[in-house]
Amino acid sequence: MNNKSHLLQIEKRHFLYITLILYFIFFHKIAQSQTTFNKEIWPMKFINAPGIILTKGDTIICLGYGTDYYSFTYYDAFVAWYDLEGNYIKRSIDTFGNYYYQDINKAFYLDSIIVAAVTSFDFFNIRDKGYVGGYLLIIDQETGEFIKKIKITKEQDQSRIGIIKDLTQIDSVTFAVVSTIDEKIYTRKNDTQICIVNIKTGALRYIELGKENFDDIPEGITWDGKKLLIGTWKKEEEWNEQGTQKIEVPYGIIYGVDTVGTWGEIYESDSSRGSIRDLIINDDNEYISTILSITDFNYKNESVFRWRHHVLKLDSNFNKIWEKPWGLGYDFNFEFGFSGILEAEEGDGYILSGYEPNFSYSIKGYGIWKEQIDSLHEKNTIPMTVGILQKINEEGDSIWLRSYSYVNDKSLNFVYHWLKSINHSPDNGYILFGEILHGPRPNIDTANQYPGWLLKVDKYGCLVPGCQDTTDTTSAVDIIPDIDIMLYPNPATDKLYIYQSKSRDTHYTITDISGQILQKWSGNLPNHTYILDVGRYQPGVYILTVDREGERRAEKFVVER
Numbered sequence: 293m294n295n296k297s298h299l300l301q302i303e304k305r306h307f308l309y310i311t312l313i314l315y316f317i318f319f320h321k322i323a324q325s326q327t328t329f330n331k332e333i334w335p336m337k338f339i340n341a342p343g344i345i346l347t348k349g350d351t352i353i354c355l356g357y358g359t360d361y362y363s364f365t366y367y368d369a370f371v372a373w374y375d376l377e378g379n380y381i382k383r384s385i386d387t388f389g390n391y392y393y394q395d396i397n398k399a400f401y402l403d404s405i406i407v408a409a410v411t412s413f414d415f416f417n418i419r420d421k422g423y424v425g426g427y428l429l430i431i432d433q434e435t436g437e438f439i440k441k442i443k444i445t446k447e448q449d450q451s452r453i454g455i456i457k458d459l460t461q462i463d464s465v466t467f468a469v470v471s472t473i474d475e476k477i478y479t480r481k482n483d484t485q486i487c488i489v490n491i492k493t494g495a496l497r498y499i500e501l502g503k504e505n506f507d508d509i510p511e512g513i514t515w516d517g518k519k520l521l522i523g524t525w526k527k528e529e530e531w532n533e534q535g536t537q538k539i540e541v542p543y544g545i546i547y548g549v550d551t552v553g554t555w556g557e558i559y560e561s562d563s564s565r566g567s568i569r570d571l572i573i574n575d576d577n578e579y580i581s582t583i584l585s586i587t588d589f590n591y592k593n594e595s596v597f598r599w600r601h602h603v604l605k606l607d608s609n610f611n612k613i614w615e616k617p618w619g620l621g622y623d624f625n626f627e628f629g630f631s632g633i634l635e636a637e638e639g640d641g642y643i644l645s646g647y648e649p650n651f652s653y654s655i656k657g658y659g660i661w662k663e664q665i666d667s668l669h670e671k672n673t674i675p676m677t678v679g680i681l682q683k684i685n686e687e688g689d690s691i692w693l694r695s696y697s698y699v700n701d702k703s704l705n706f707v708y709h710w711l712k713s714i715n716h717s718p719d720n721g722y723i724l725f726g727e728i729l730h731g732p733r734p735n736i737d738t739a740n741q742y743p744g745w746l747l748k749v750d751k752y753g754c755l756v757p758g759c760q761d762t763t764d765t766t767s768a769v770d771i772i773p774d775i776d777i778m779l780y781p782n783p784a785t786d787k788l789y790i791y792q793s794k795s796r797d798t799h800y801t802i803t804d805i806s807g808q809i810l811q812k813w814s815g816n817l818p819n820h821t822y823i824l825d826v827g828r829y830q831p832g833v834y835i836l837t838v839d840r841e842g843e844r845r846a847e848k849f850v851v852e853r
Contacts, residue, residue: 326721326750327376328757330696330787330823332728332743335372335383338362340744343396344408345713345725348433350376354725354744355408357394367394369410369429371436376718378746384436388412388427398459400467405439406431407491409459409469426456426471428489442494444469444487454485458513458569460520462551465492468520470513484510484522486549499553508545512569512581521558522547523568523581544568544583546610559610566599570633572642577608580642582630583615587623598623601630603644603688616688618644619680620695620817622652627677631724632714637751641685645714645724647677650697650817665705672799672814674700676707679726679745681714681753692760692819694753698728699790699800699813699824709745721750755821756780756791772845777838783850786827790836792820799839805832826851 334340336358343356352374357367366387373381388394391412399408408429430440445454454473461467466488473483484501501522512523524545529538544561546568561568566584573579580603587598601619606612630646651668668675682693700707711726726745752760758769762776770779777798778791792798795818802811802824810829815822826834829851837846 326717326719326757327748328721328750328755329378329746329748330755330789331378331746333372333374333378333380333746334743335370335380336360336368336385339367339742340727341367341395341742342710342712342725342727342744344399345715345723346399346401346406347715347718347723348401350718351381352376352378352723352746352748353406353433354746355396355399355406356725356744357396357410358742366392369394369396369408369438371406371431373436374746376748378748382436384431384438386429386438388425388441395456397456400459400461401433402461402464402491404433406433407459407461407467409456411454411456411471426454426469426487428459428467428469428491430491440491442489442491442496444489444496446498457510460513460515462488462515465490467491468513468515470510470520470522472509484508484524484547486513486520486522488551499549499555501547501549501555507540507542509567511567512571514571514573516573518550520549520551521571521579522549523571525565525567525584542566542586544604546571559606561604561612562615565602568604569630572633572635574635578613579606579608579610580604580633581606582618582633582644585617599628600624601628601644601646601648603633603642603684605688614688616684618682618684618688618690618693619646620648620650620678620693622649624649624652627708629710629712631712631726634714634716634722636683637716637720637722641683641691643714643722644682644684645680645711645722647679647708647710647726650676650678650695650815672812673816674704674707674813676700677709678817678820679709679711679724679747681711681722681724681749683753692753694749694755694759695817695820696747696755697820697822699811699822711745711747717748721748722753723748754791755823756789759791759793759819759821762791762793770847770849772836772838772847775838775840775843775845777845777847779836779847779849783852784826785851785853786825788824788826788849788851790822790824792818792822794818796840801837801839803835803837805834810834 337360339358341357346353354372357369368385368387370385372383393413395411397409410427412425425445428442454471456471469487471485473485486499488497508526510524514521527540527542530541532539541563544565546559548558549555564586566586568581568583571581583602583604585600585602603618604615628648634643679696683691697709708729711724713725717723724747728745756778770782776793780789797816799814831852
C-alpha cells in the first residue's frame with residue numbers, strides 16, 4: 293500500500309469518526325429534548341370550559357364541562373383523552389339533567405378510577421332555585437364511564453347558594469370537599485361547609501364552620517396527615533385610623549379542622565390580603581401557597597380595589613417565612629386567575645401558573661376602561677389576558693417567567709387566554725389546560741365559541757425550544773439577529789411560535805412574498821410567546837418583519853402542508 297492510499301484511508305476513517313460523533317451529539321440532543329405543543333382542543337363542539345388536567349403514563353386526561361350544541365344551552369361534564377403530542381383520542385360525557393352550569397373543581401387518581409368534584413346550578417333560575425347540587429363523580433379511568441355520582445348536598449341546603457371550592461384525599465376511600473354556602477345570592481354571609489365522603493360506602497359527614505364575618509369564602513383544602521387545612525379569606529369591619537368610620541379590612545386565613553369537627557384559626561395574614569389557596573407541603577413540613585395582595589383606596593368617592601398575586605411560605609408552625617409578588621407585576625382589578633402550584637421538576641423551587649391582563653390600570657391602578665382599551669388598539673396592541681407560567685426558588689425569587697397568547701385580529705375588543713390547571717408531564721415538562729375566548733374563528737358555524745386550550749412546555753416553560761437562551765446560535769430554531777426574537781417551527785404547518793425575550797415596544801408585520809400585508813400587531817411583554825395561526829395561509833414563503841426602536845429585521849418562514 294502506498295503512502296497516498298494509506299493517508300486516504302486515514303482521512304476516511306477520521307471523517308467516519310467525526311460523522312459518528314456529530315450524529316451521536318445531534319440525536320442525543322433530540323432524544324433529550326422535550327416535546328412541546330399548543331393546541332386549541334374541542335372535546336365538546338361549542339363550549340369547552342376547563343376543569344382539571346391529569347396525566348397517566350403517556351396519556352393526558354382533561355376534565356371539564358361544555359356542550360356540543362351551537363347555542364347557549366345546558367352544560368355536560370366531560371372527560372377527554374389526548375396523547376403526549378396533543379392528539380385527540382376519545383371522550384366521555386355525562387349529564388345531571390337540564391342544569392346550565394356544571395363546574396369540575398378538582399380530581400384525583402385512585403387505582404383505576406378518577407374521583408372528581410362538580411358543582412351544578414340551574415343558572416337561569418339561580419335566584420329562585422339556585423344550588424342544584426354538589427357531587428363526587430367516580431369515573432372509570434380506562435373507559436370514561438361515569439360509574440357513580442355521590443350527592444354531597446344536604447337536603448336542607450337545596451334552596452341555598454353553594455359552590456364546591458376544592459377537594460382533597462384523606463385516605464384510600466375518604467375524601468373531603470369544602471364548599472361555600474350562602475343563604476341567598478349576594479348576601480355576603482357565607483358559611484364554610486366541609487363534607488367528608490367515603491366513596492366506598494357513600495357515607496357522608498358534615499362539618500360547618502359558622503362564622504360571624506361576611507365574605508368568608510374558602511378557596512382551598514389540604515390534608516396534612518392530621519388535620520384539614522382550609523385556605524380562605526374574610527373581611528371584617530374595623531374603625532379607620534381616625535376612628536371616624538368603619539371600613540372593610542380583608543385578611544387571608546387558614547383554618548385547621550380535625551375529622552371530628554374541632555376547628556380553629558391557625559394563621560391570619562397581614563391586613564389587605566385576599567384568598568389563600570393551593571397549600572402544598574414540602575419535605576421540611578413548610579407550607580407554600582398563593583395569596584392576593586389587595587389595595588383599597590378612594591377614587592371619586594368610590595371604594596376601589598387593586599389586586600396582585602403573591603406567593604406565601606409558612607413554617608411548620610404557620611409562622612410567615614416570606615411573602616413575595618409573582619406574575620407580570622401589574623396591578624389589576626378585573627380578569628385574573630390562578631391555576632396551581634407544583635414543585636419544580638429539578639426540585640429547586642416551585643412552579644406557579646395562571647393568567648393576568650397584559651396591561652396595568654392607569655389612574656392609581658384604577659384605570660379608565662374604555663379610554664385605555666382604545667389607546668391599546670391605536671397601538672395595534674390587543675388588550676387581553678395572557679397565560680403565565682413562572683418558576684421561583686426556595687426564597688420566592690423569580691428564576692424565569694413565561695407568558696403565552698394567540699395573535700388576534702385587532703378588530704377584537706378584548707381576548708381572554710385562561711390557564712386553569714397545571715400538571716407535570718412524563719418527560720419532565722409541564723402540561724397546562726385552559727380556555728380561549730377570542731371571537732369568530734374561520735370555518736366555525738357561530739361567533740361565540742370557546743375552544744379548550746392545551747399547552748405542553750418543556751421544563752423551562754418554553755413553547756419554542758431553547759427560549760431560555762436566545763443567544764444559542766447552535767439551535768435549530770431561527771433567531772433574528774440582535775433583537776432576540778425566535779421563530780419555531782420553520783417550516784410551519786398550522787402554528788408558528790414567535791418568542792420575544794425583551795421588554796420593549798416591538799412591532800410585527802407578516803407579508804407574503806409579493807409584499808401584501810397579512811397581519812400586524814404590537815407587544816412589549818418580555819419572555820412572551822406569540823402563537824400565530826398559519827393554518828389559514830396558503831403553502832409558500834412568508835416574511836416576518838420586526839421593528840423595534842428604529843431597528844428593522846426580517847426573517848423568512850415557510851408554510852407547508
